[in-house]
Amino acid sequence: MVSAQDLCAVFNKILKDGWGFVPGFDGQVLTKEMIDNKITDPNIKQAASKWVGKHVVDAGGLFANAFRTLGILDGYNSDGSYPHTIFTEFCGETGKLPKGGLLPGTVLFKKHNDKYSGVGLYIGNSLIIEAKSTKIGVTHSRLNSEWTYWGKLKDIEYEELPSKAALRKKEVRDMRVLRGPVKVTGTTRPINVRAEQNMAAKVIDVLPIGTKATVLEDCGEFCKIQYTKVGYMKKEFLLQEVQSNERR
Numbered sequence: 001m002v003s004a005q006d007l008c009a010v011f012n013k014i015l016k017d018g019w020g021f022v023p024g025f026d027g028q029v030l031t032k033e034m035i036d037n038k039i040t041d042p043n044i045k046q047a048a049s050k051w052v053g054k055h056v057v058d059a060g061g062l063f064a065n066a067f068r069t070l071g072i073l074d075g076y077n078s079d080g081s082y083p084h085t086i087f088t089e090f091c092g093e094t095g096k097l098p099k100g101g102l103l104p105g106t107v108l109f110k111k112h113n114d115k116y117s118g119v120g121l122y123i124g125n126s127l128i129i130e131a132k133s134t135k136i137g138v139t140h141s142r143l144n145s146e147w148t149y150w151g152k153l154k155d156i157e158y159e160e161l162p163s164k165a166a167l168r169k170k171e172v173r174d175m176r177v178l179r180g181p182v183k184v185t186g187t188t189r190p191i192n193v194r195a196e197q198n199m200a201a202k203v204i205d206v207l208p209i210g211t212k213a214t215v216l217e218d219c220g221e222f223c224k225i226q227y228t229k230v231g232y233m234k235k236e237f238l239l240q241e242v243q244s245n246e247r248r
Contacts (some may be wrong), residue, residue, distance in 0.1 A: 002070045002192070002203060010066045010200035011121050011129040017060075020051030020137040026061030026077045027068075030054060031034060054137075062131040063107075067122075072155040072201050083109060083119035089150030101144075103158045105189050106153055109149040116149065136177025157189075169211040178218050181241035182225070184211040184233070186238060193231035197222035204231050212241070 014075065023028060023044060030051050039045050048056070057065055060082025067073040073090055087094060087109055097108070102122050110118030120130030152158055178213040184191050190206035197219045207213070215238070217224040222232045 002072055002156055004103060004156050005205075006070060006192070006199055007105045007153075007156055008070050008123045009123065011062075011123065013198075013200040014055075014062065014065070015129050015140070018054065018137065019131070020048075020054045020056040021058060021131045021134050022048045022051060022056040023058045023134075024061075025056045025058060025066035027057055030056045041209070051134075051137065051201055057131045057138065059131045060086070062129075063119060063121075069200065069202055073153075075228045084116040086119055086153075087116045087149065087151055090153055090155075092154040092228065094149065095151075095211065096149055097147060102150065103152075105153075105156055105158055107142070107151045107153060108147040109151065111145050111148050118146075122150075156245040170206050176214045176235065176240070178223050178235060178238055178240055180215060182213055182215050182223075182238040183241055184213070184237055185239040186207055189190075191233060191237045193225070193229070193233050194222075195231060197224070197232045201232070205229060207218070213238075 014201050016156040019027075020030065021212065022039070024038065028034070029190050030048065032049075032052055033054060035045050035048050036054070039048060064082065064085060086107060091107065102161040104122060106122045108120050108122050108128055111146050112118075117188045118130070120128040120141060122143070128141045128147070130137065130141050134142065184207045186209075192203045193205040193207060194201040195204050196202075211227060213227040215223045216226050216230065218235070219232070221235060223235050223238055225231065225233050225238070
């Protein structure tokens with residue numbers, strides 16, 4: 001199961017990297033050849049030229065790319081009906097705004113003529129990340145009356161964000177240096193293993209609590225571990241195992 005924080009981290013990274021907006025794309029690096037061969041509208045051709053050399057998405061393509069990165073909701077691609085598909089097929093719980101206590105990772109929708117035509121991700125503090133327009137690209141938007149519906153994705157685990165005290169405690173615990181044998185610990189659910197040492201990296205596996213592994217490299221917030229595979233796990237979910245020769 002992927003957490004809402006994982007989903008928000010992917011969207012925040014896309015925003016930080018300055019992705020652009022071009023209709024019909026879901027994360028490709030835009031080239032002049034793509035503009036010439038794939039875009040027929042002359043106005044869009046001209047507007048899209050500012051994003052050459054950048055990753056580009058449209059509103060639905062932003063979500064399609066994030067789902068692909070996280071390894072969830074396989075088999076769906078971005079198209080003109082994608083926001084509607086997210087609402088009707090991908091969300092296990094939906095409702096109409098306003099709604100108090102929106103959790104980060106909740107998907108928000110705009111509706112026009114009985115179709116969900118706009119989609120963005122709520123990340124907290126009344127902020128939404130969306131692929132807005134060819135002129136603006138992927139940007140922050142404020143929660144306002146244009147956003148009329150919300151949905152919680154089926155493959156996302158939603159939970160309250162930790163308190164500041166809990167974050168400070170975690171930072172202290174993450175100062176540990178881990179080497180050698182460890183086991184997965186800390187929660188009652190399987191823990192994600194990632195392809196790289198960041199929260200936006202693809203989830204390649206999940207390990208049950210108690211799984212034994214070996215730390216190959218302590219990378220700070222993450223550790224590179226080996227079990228039946230090799231991947232990266234957040235250090236907070238790893239407990240150092242005392243080797244038998246150390247107990248004598």
